[in-house]
Amino acid sequence: AQSVTQLDSHVSVSEGTPVLLRCNYSSSYSPSLFWYVQHPNKGLQLLLKYTSAATLVKGINGFEAEFKKSETSFHLTKPSAHMSDAAEYFCVVSDGNYGQNFVFGPGTRLSVLP
C-alpha cells in the first residue's frame, strides 16, 4: 500500500535562508509524486510534480525537489525563503495500483521569520 511520511510537522526558517521540507514515500509501483502548498483557508496549489522523467524537478516560486528512488525520498527545497512562503506543504503520492487517488502526507507547516 502507498504511504507518505513528512518527517517534520513544523519547520521554521529565517527569511533569506534555505528551506528543506522532507518527504518519504512507499509505493509498490513507479509512483508519481507531487508537492502542494496551502495558504490559510485556501485550496491547494501545485508546486511541482515528478512523473518518471528527470529526477530533479523544478517548480513554481523557486521551489525544486529531487526524486531519489534508493532513498524513497522526494524532499522539497528552496535556496532562499520569502515571507510569502509561510504556509502548509503537502507531499502526495499516486500510482496506478491505487487507481486515480492521491495519498497525502500529514503536511509540514513552514514558518518564515523576519
Place this chain on the structure above:
Amino acid sequence: GAVVSQHPSRVICKSGTSVKIECRSLDFQATTMFWYRQFPKKSLMLMATSNEGSKATYEQGVEKDKFLINHASLTLSTLTVTSAHPEDSSFYICSARLTDSSNQPQHFGDGTRLSIL
C-alpha cells in the same frame, strides 16, 4: 490553465439545513472530480470520487445519504450536505483532473468553510 472554482467559499447555517457546494472546472473538462474534507491542522481526507454520468464512489466510513454527490456534466460536480449538524462543520475542498491518468496532478478549488450552528 486548469482552474477549479468552488462556491460558496463560506457557509454559516442552522442545524438541520441542507447545504449545496459547487465545484466547477473552468477551462477544462473533468470526467473525474474528488471531494475532500479537512479538519483543523490536519491533512485532506478523501470523501468520494465523483464520476461524470455515474454514481460517486464513497470512501469507507462516509455516509452516502448524508453527503450527496452529483456530477451531471464534465465541468460541474456538487456536494450536498443533507440535514447538516454541528459535527459536519469543516473545510470541504474539491479537485479535478484533466485526464484519468494517475500521473496527472489534481487541481483544487479554494475550499468551502462550512459552519453549522
